[in-house]
Amino acid sequence: MPLTLYHAKYFSYDLTRQLPSSDLGKFAASLQNAQVDLNPHQVDAALFAFQSPLSQGAILADEVGLGKTIEAGIILSQQWAEKKRKLLIITPANLRKQWSQELADKFYLPSVIIETKSFNEEIKNGNLNPFVQADNIVICSYQFAKSKSEYIEQTKWDLIIVDEAHRLRNVYKPSSKTANAIKNSIRRYKKVLLTATPLQNSILELYGLVSIIDDYVFGDLKSFKAQYSRLIDEGNYQELRSRIQPVCHRTLRRQVLEYINYTERIAICQEFIPTDEEYQLYRFVSDYLQRDKLYALPNSQRQLMTLILRKLLASSSYAIYGTLDALVKKLEGILDKQETDNLLLKLDADYETADELEDEWQDEDVLINDEPYSDDDIEQIRAELIDLRQFRSLAYTIQKNSKAEQLLVALERGFSELQRLGANKKALIFTESRRTQDFLYRMLEVNGYKDELVLFNGVNNDRESGKIYKKWLAENKKTDRVTGSPTADKRASLVEYFKNNATIMIATEAAAEGINLQFCSLIVNFDLPWNPQRIEQRIGRCHRYGQKHDVVVINFLNRKNAADVRVYQLLDEKFQLFNGVFGASDEVLGVIGNGVDFEKRIAAIYQDCRTPEEIQKAFDKLQDELKPQISERIHEVRTTLMENFDEEVREKLKSNLLEAKRHLTGFEDKLWKVTQFYLSDCAEFSSDYTFKLTSNPFPGEKIHEGPYMILKSSDEQRKSDIPVPDDTNIYRIGHKLAQRILSECKSLESPVKEIIFDYKNTPTKVALLEQLVGQSGWMQVHFFSIQSFEPEDYLLLVCMTDSGRFIDHETAHRFFSLHAEEKGICELTDNLKLTLQEEAYKIRQGIVNDNAARSRDFFDTEMDKLDQWADDMKISLEKEIRDLDAEIKLKKAEAKKALNLELKIGLQREVKELEKKRNGKRQTLFVAQDEIDAKKDNLLSEIEARLNQKLEQEELFTIRWVIV
Known part of the structure; x- marks a missing residue:
């Protein structure tokens, strides 16, 4: 579109002005700047x-x-x-x-x-x-x-x-x-x-x-x-x-079903039975952890460390071997009187959420023993060391991993289900141990998945991840995808590799946070956390807004472990994590409050119960405590108070959607036009909101040359669905290139000129302007800011014909939708200048009055709230006084009826005491009323201080217009 610098300047100010709180257009910049669906x-x-x-x-x-x-x-x-x-x-x-x-x-x-x-x-x-x-x-x-x-x-x-x-x-x-x-x-x-x-x-x-x-x-x-x-x-x-x-x-959810398509969760339980050697190792370590006194685990972190050891024990013999080795070295260090490493740090290298758990468990009361070891302690340490070495040797000799063997079966079942659903052949396997992760990688590599695997963990420093990252950097070096943060960029490269190249991502808990994998529909919980919120978080990587297929969730269950079976029943049946549309409901997760507390309860059962009967009894008790705590009455109250807006909400949402889209489309269009104007000499533009920057217009800024793309927010092109070529930069108003362009266009010199607006050759027809074809006149544009309760910016357009008729603001704004070209410099007479200024003042006063009216509404709402608050504060005191009045009346009646003089005197004394108490309450009420009034005055003063309007106005340009 042929665009003048006056268009560019006008659009630049319009794109960056602050709108009132109630204006839907307020969020146009935020929405255009975000890569989210509208x-x-x-x-x-x-x-x-x-x-x-x-x-x-x-x-x-x-x-x-x-x-x-x-x-x-x-x-x-x-x-x-x-x-x-x-x-x-x-x-x-x-x-x-x-x-x-x-x-x-x-x-x-x-x-x-x-x-x-x-x-x-x-x-x-x-x-x-x-x-x-x-x-x-x-x-x-x-x-x-x-x-x-x-x-x-x-x-x-x-x-x-x-x-x-x-x-x-x-x-x-x-x-x-x-x-x-x-x-x-x-x-x-x-x-x-x-x-x-x-x-x-x-x-x-x-x-x-x-x-x-x-x-x-x-x-x-x-x-x-x-x-x-x-x-x-x-x-x-x-x-x-x-x-x-x-x-x-x-x-x-029922109010937005016409806008959002939800998919289901499908659960598969993959059972396994450990070998005799695996079960023996489990019993050895479990019994060890239940001992009253342990020297390898610091008292200050006994509960936390026990939980981690149990999770690693359930993960694989490879995971627990490394941990047992660390415990052996810890005791050897004590006996050799050498400084030992922080055990939690060593565990964190394998069990990555150890530091997070430490943060979440930090309130636990602990007994710290700093006493030097006695001779008896040394003997017990030696005995404990012998046991740990035995456990370590057993873990080392176990070569068969029953759980891992069932993983191959589980993947076949999962991929078969994906084929039925028409989903990508992608699987996300979660384990809680990095050692188990490495073991699974090697095992899958030799069982048909070579060159189809990618690892994801908290450090991502293995050789294959390094190669993937290096290649990704080379491919994206000329784009904004490279943030400069190695951690973030490495994560992005691995996710992209999983999407485009790999079939399976084997991940630790690090992948449960902060990555979106809607292109994957199969989640395998090789190790299952006990915290329901962590499980929900894992599944949420794939089962989230934008997922097009039902999500298959495979969980492993050790049939030989009674506690594991009951934990799975709780997570599946009580928390409903693995089936249905939404997984764990608000109400269920709300009941447990903090999933860490639930995790602690489970850990305590494993730690305290030694027989299957004790385990069943403890889980029965826990299940009783977790029965739905929301009474029918509370459900009714919540529905009435917060959920009874259906038709009103639906109509409002439809209206707001249309209005927001209109604002956003106009916003994107203006940004596109300003960019075309400013980059006309250093970019090649296509008609599909893409351009190629051939040279950097701002050498002082680090701006990549190459392809750019505005992600449009129309119904046909939803942002999350648009395939973006790997070498393309996402262009948006927050991009430094756009920010510099807008800043430069706002400061363009704009002398009074004649502008020819070409209605006939503009593709989009505007009925409001058609009647002005063949006419001419003057337009003046002002930038007007008003500051009262909040800042608001306006563009004042004063537009008149040569015959002296003023054109309304909406029509004047439409001038800038027409093709145009600049002509020569014009002279503005003093009389004409005065006429334009007077009209600008009238428009400005209209805005000021509207702002004042809104401010009055805000003030009235705030005063109503304060009045209700003041009434509330008096209610309880007045009720106490009324109750005392009733009690005094009752006592006086009893005193009258009393036949015994001694009883009469006693009752009258009680009356006097009650009257004294009532008078004290009345005095308290007067004081409370004074305090309430003082607080109200303070709030009024705060509001008053913000009420005064501050006005600023700047003339941006004046033009002589002609429409042809």
């Missing part, structure tokens, strides 16, 4: 979180499988685009890497995971608050957020995301230390809580979560209980619902 409920949720600039945040409570992470990503992306870079994500430890990878892959947002080691290094390097990061979103675990709450409180965050926020739902209990520490540290900042289970067992949990967002939505706990704990009548339901609606947003 789903209406996600845009709706993101819009909800920003609905009022006075809001302290929101609870996004969509059902599982609807992409709350995407909603949070859109919100974070928008903050990033607005240069609000102090962003924090608090998440369970096992989801930290996944968050980091999702932000990078889908939103091109940089992040850093802060944990103890990196925190201390930052301090050592002079950053006294490591949470303050330049151009990085900060990610940390719940436990770390609790331990460093003072640092979090001191950092002036623009936004905080709390994932799996139901973990904080008991914050209303003083005993919930982690929840209260996090709540207090983030109370001053805007936050978004993500949870599929905002209300699990008690209405008080909803009170707790809402109080984390805003302490002024409800009064204190006592008044909330008084009003809502029974919820007997419809009026109470409606009142509570209306009070939570401004802060809580929930979409159900």
Whole structure:
């Protein structure tokens, strides 16, 4: 399209301006910048979180499988685009890497995971608050957020995301230390809580979560209980619902079925029976771990280390051999009085989640024994060493691996099922041990899978992975796919190799975090974790949005181990992890809260039970405790409060989808046109939103030459489905090339010129402009910013014909959709200049008035909330006074009826005591009312300070227009 610099300047300002919170177009930049499909409920949720600039945040409570992470990503992306870079994500430890990878892959947002080691290094390097990061979103675990709450409180965050926020739902209990520490540290900042289970067992949990967002939505706990704990009548339901609606947003799966296609899970259980030697090794090590005193395991980590050893024992004889060898060396070091290595670090080299488990288990109470070893201790150490050497020798001599042999059978069954489903022949095998991983690689290599395998673990430093990475770097060196982070790039290269070349990826827990494998539909849990959330995370690598086929899940089960059988029954039947559309439901995972606690319970059964009868009894007890804890009443309450919006939601989603797509299509079109204009001399453009950069227009920037592509968001081309050639750079508004182009176009010199707009030769016809063909006039464009509760930017278009008729803003905007060419310089008379300025002022006043009206609505909403809060705070005190009045009345009646004078006097004394207590309560009420009013005044002052409008206006250009 023939484009003038005036088009380019206009589009550049339009693409980078800040829109009001309620405008769907606000997220156009974020959506265009992200590699995600456009789903209406996600845009709706993101819009909800920003609905009022006075809001302290929101609870996004969509059902599982609807992409709350995407909603949070859109919100974070928008903050990033607005240069609000102090962003924090608090998440369970096992989801930290996944968050980091999702932000990078889908939103091109940089992040850093802060944990103890990196925190201390930052301090050592002079950053006294490591949470303050330049151009990085900060990610940390719940436990770390609790331990460093003072640092979090001191950092002036623009936004905080709390994932799996139901973990904080008991914050209303003083005993919930982690929840209260996090709540207090983030109370001053805007936050978004993500949870599929905002209300699990008690209405008080909803009170707790809402109080984390805003302490002024409800009064204190006592008044909330008084009003809502029974919820007997419809009026109470409606009142509570209306009070939570401004802060809580929930979409159900049934509301979006027309937009999202879900696939099923199909479970296959692969049983195996260990050989006599394998079973003997299991019994030896298991009995050893149940001893009262062990010298090879440090007291401070006994529980944790026992769990890890049991998992390695169940993995393979190769895995447990290496661990037994480390225990032998530990005891030999003690006897030789030599310094021994940290055993947990040695285990971490094989069992990669050891450090994460240590973080999750760090609250356990331990007995640390620093006493020197006595002669008796030395004798017991020697005896323990003899046993360990025996176990190690047995593990070394075992050559047959019953479980691994069944893997070949399992793969045949799995691939047969994939063929029936029409899915790719791809399998993702999970093991908890790197030694087992290496063993499986060798075993599969000699059993028909040579050159079809790829490994994936926490370090990826094997020779084959190195070759794959080196080749990938060479193929992608001229693209933005190379991030410069060896860890991230190596992971990307292995995933790409699995997609394009390999049949099987053998992975440790590292692959359960942060990679998306929708192209694979077969998951093999060679080793099965005990934490249901970890299993869900594994399956979620493949069974996720974008998966086109049903996903087959194969699990291995040791039929000779009673505890293993019961664990599998729990995971399969109780948690429903392996069958159905969604796997573990919100309610089931919500019941266990933190999967680590469940894992600890299982570990305790293995540790404490010695006979099959004890094992069965312990699991029966656990299963009883895990019976559905959601009563019919709670289910009814949740449905009424949060899930009764069906028709309203469906219509709104349809409307929002169309509006969002319109904004996004227009946004992409403008970016494309500006890019064509600026790169006309150094790029070759095609008609399908692709171009080839032949020379770098900004030599000072590291910008790759070669092919670029805008991922369009139309129905026909969904972003996640578009095949992108390996050497292609994804072009988006956040790309540094686009950012530089927009910046340069905004600063272009734009003298008053005549512009000929060619209506006849523009392919797209605009009815509004057709009536102007053959006419001419003047147009002036201003950039207008207004700052009150939030910044808003506008482009003011003053457009008039030579006859003096003013053209409305919508029609004037359409001028820039026409082909055009620049002509000569024009003169603007003083009278004409004044006329244009006066009209610009009128348009500006209209915007100012609209902004003021919105601000008044925001203010009224906030005042209504404060009034309700003030009423709540008085309710419990007034109720206590009413109860005392009733009791006094009763006592006085009893005193009158009393025939015995002594009894009369006693009752009157009780009356006096009650009256004294009531007067004290009344006095407390007066004081409380004064405190409430003072708090209200403080909040009013804060709002008032933000209310004053600050206005800025800049003339961008004036043109003489002619439409032909």
